[in-house]
Amino acid sequence: MSEKLPKGVATVAQLAEFDTLIDARAPAEFAEDHLPGAISMPVLNDEERARVGTLYKQVSVFEAKKLGAALVAKNVARHIEQHMLDKPKSWRPLVYCWRGGQRSGAFSHILREIGWDAHRIQGGYKSWRQHVIEQLALLPPQVKFRVVTGATGSGKSRLLEALAARGGQVLHLEELAAHKGSVLGNLPGQPQPAQKGFETQLFAALSALDLTQPVFVEAESRKIGRLQVPDALLDAIRGAPGLRIDAPLPARVDFLLRDYDYAIADPAWLIERLGHLKGLQSNETLERWSLLIAARDFPALVEELLTQHYDPLYQRSQTANYDSFAAATRYATDRLDAAALDRLAAEILATSA
The missing domain is CATH 3.40.50 (Rossmann fold)
Known part of the structure; x- marks a missing residue:
C-alpha cells in the first residue's frame, strides 16, 4: 500500500496535474538546475540565503528563523503582487525548494490560505534529482x-x-x-x-x-x-x-x-x-x-x-x-x-x- 501524503503535498510523479511549477530556491540554485518548465520565484535571494545561513551557524536558530521569516514574507508578497493577482481561484501551483521543507512550505501555505489549491513537492528538488538519476540509468x-x-x-x-x-x-x-x-x-x-x-x-x-x-x-x-x-x-x-x-x-x-x-x-x-x-x-x-x-x-x-x-x-x-x-x-x-x-x-x- 502506498503511503498517504499529507494535505498540500505532491510527488514528482504528479507534476502534470498542476498549472504552474514554482522554484522557491535561490537564483544560484535555480541556475545550476531546475525542474523543466519551472519559474524562479525565490523566497530568499542568494545574498539573503547567505545572511540567514550565517546567522543560523554563528548566532542561533531562533535569530535565523526571525530574519528568514521576515525576508520570506516580503519576497512572497512581492511575487503574489507581481505574478499572481490575475490567477483564478481554480489555479493550481506546485512549489518546491531544496528538500521540500521550510521555503516551499511557507510559500505554499500562504497560497493555500489565499484560496488556491497549492501544493509542495515531497522531498523538494532532492527527490527530483534522485528521480533523474534513476531514470538516466533505466x-x-x-x-x-x-x-x-x-x-x-x-x-x-x-x-x-x-x-x-x-x-x-x-x-x-x-x-x-x-x-x-x-x-x-x-x-x-x-x-x-x-x-x-x-x-x-x-x-x-x-x-x-x-x-x-x-x-x-x-x-x-x-x-x-x-x-x-x-x-x-x-x-x-x-x-x-x-x-x-x-x-x-x-x-x-x-x-x-x-x-x-x-x-x-x-x-x-x-x-x-x-x-x-x-x-x-x-x-x-x-x-x-x-x-x-x-x-x-x-x-x-x-x-x-x-x-x-x-x-x-x-x-x-x-x-x-x-x-x-x-x-x-x-x-x-x-x-x-x-x-x-x-x-x-x-x-x-x-x-x-
Missing part, C-alpha cells in the same frame, strides 16, 4: 539508438538536424551540452550548463522519445567539453548499430571552414585553444599552425588539423569504443552543404527501421 537501454559516425568534419551534427527536420527522432547531445565536443568546441557567448542541468535536459529529451522508433545520435566520447555523458547512456550508444558518413577530405575542410566561422574570425582565441594540444602535438607543429593562422591560411590549417590530429584520434577512439564502427552502413557524399545533408537524411530515413 531509460537509455530501452532506446533504439542508431549511431551516426564519420571522420571529424563529416557534418554529423548538421545531419542530425537534417534528420530532425524530416521527422526523424534525434538525441542531439552536443546541442544539449552547448559544445561541439572538440578543443575548438566552445560556443561563443554560450556557456555550458552545469552537469546537473545537462542531466535534467537529457532526462527530458529521453522521456519525450517514442521508444518503438529509432533514435539517431552522434558517436560521442565520454566528455563533451566539461560535461560527462552518463554511463548508461554512453553504454547504450556504444553498443547500438551505426551508420557512417563517408566524405572526402576537401569536402570536410570546406564544411569546417563554414561551421567554425566564429573561430576563424578570432585568431587569438583560435591560437589559445590550439595551445591545449600541447603534449599531443609537437611544439614545432603548434608553431606552424600559429603561423598559418597569422597568415590566415585557414584551409591549410584545417587540412593539417584533420590529417595530423583529428583523423588518427577519431579512428582510434571509434575502433576501441564503438561496437558498430567497422560494420556501420556507409553513406557516401561528395559535398556537405545543406542540400547534400538533406539528401543524406532522406536516404537514411528511407533505409532505417
Whole structure:
C-alpha cells in the first residue's frame, strides 16, 4: 500500500496535474538546475540565503528563523503582487525548494490560505534529482539508438538536424551540452550548463522519445567539453548499430571552414585553444599552425588539423569504443552543404527501421 501524503503535498510523479511549477530556491540554485518548465520565484535571494545561513551557524536558530521569516514574507508578497493577482481561484501551483521543507512550505501555505489549491513537492528538488538519476540509468537501454559516425568534419551534427527536420527522432547531445565536443568546441557567448542541468535536459529529451522508433545520435566520447555523458547512456550508444558518413577530405575542410566561422574570425582565441594540444602535438607543429593562422591560411590549417590530429584520434577512439564502427552502413557524399545533408537524411530515413 502506498503511503498517504499529507494535505498540500505532491510527488514528482504528479507534476502534470498542476498549472504552474514554482522554484522557491535561490537564483544560484535555480541556475545550476531546475525542474523543466519551472519559474524562479525565490523566497530568499542568494545574498539573503547567505545572511540567514550565517546567522543560523554563528548566532542561533531562533535569530535565523526571525530574519528568514521576515525576508520570506516580503519576497512572497512581492511575487503574489507581481505574478499572481490575475490567477483564478481554480489555479493550481506546485512549489518546491531544496528538500521540500521550510521555503516551499511557507510559500505554499500562504497560497493555500489565499484560496488556491497549492501544493509542495515531497522531498523538494532532492527527490527530483534522485528521480533523474534513476531514470538516466533505466531509460537509455530501452532506446533504439542508431549511431551516426564519420571522420571529424563529416557534418554529423548538421545531419542530425537534417534528420530532425524530416521527422526523424534525434538525441542531439552536443546541442544539449552547448559544445561541439572538440578543443575548438566552445560556443561563443554560450556557456555550458552545469552537469546537473545537462542531466535534467537529457532526462527530458529521453522521456519525450517514442521508444518503438529509432533514435539517431552522434558517436560521442565520454566528455563533451566539461560535461560527462552518463554511463548508461554512453553504454547504450556504444553498443547500438551505426551508420557512417563517408566524405572526402576537401569536402570536410570546406564544411569546417563554414561551421567554425566564429573561430576563424578570432585568431587569438583560435591560437589559445590550439595551445591545449600541447603534449599531443609537437611544439614545432603548434608553431606552424600559429603561423598559418597569422597568415590566415585557414584551409591549410584545417587540412593539417584533420590529417595530423583529428583523423588518427577519431579512428582510434571509434575502433576501441564503438561496437558498430567497422560494420556501420556507409553513406557516401561528395559535398556537405545543406542540400547534400538533406539528401543524406532522406536516404537514411528511407533505409532505417
